[in-house]
Amino acid sequence: MTKQIWLNLPVKEASKSKEFYTALGFKFLEERTTPDSACMLVGENNFVIMLFSETMFQSFIQHNITDTEKSAEFLISIDAENRDELDALAQKAKAAGGIVYAAPGENQGWMYGCGFCDLDGHRWNVLHMDFSKMPKQ
Template identity: 65%
Template structure:
């Protein structure tokens, strides 16, 4: 059936979004770059996140865009290899112009994470999970 899943996100300015995500450590498949879209790669499995200019995104989604300042359409969660990586990413997000809405901290005794919004208000959750401390 399915070999891969891609996440598509609308953005106001593809170049600015690409610069933001580059600053916080993401890579891109330059073969899929156009003025109205870019292909971001996440993690070892190279999960694809396509960033599309809002009008192009609306044309193929055939739906009204969510106002990310007033509501959330999705929470994108990514893993971290350590608590230090969570802290470093939070710092990079601030330096790149993003909004850390959930400061780095422990949760439920076995997770450590933070939440941030990118330049377009899409919300991301970064977690380090220590499964040895997870309640049975």
């Protein structure tokens, strides 16, 4: 049945989005990159996020694209090895033109996290979790 799952994101300019994510340290498959798309790999298992120009993306969904200035359709969450890595990623996102909408900080006593928006307003959540401090049921 299903062998792999990937996420498709609409972007205004694939090349600028690729530059943004490259500045954050993400990798790309050049052989799957075109002027209207970029194939980004995330994490140890190489989760695929395809960045498609809005025109190309809309041809796939045959529906309206969410206006990320007014709403969010989803939240992409990734983990960080430690707090320093998380802090550095937030700084890189801001330096590359993104918006840090939630500064790095403690959450619920066992998570340390932050949130940023990319150039197209897609929201990312970065977490470092200490499961030994997680409340037990």
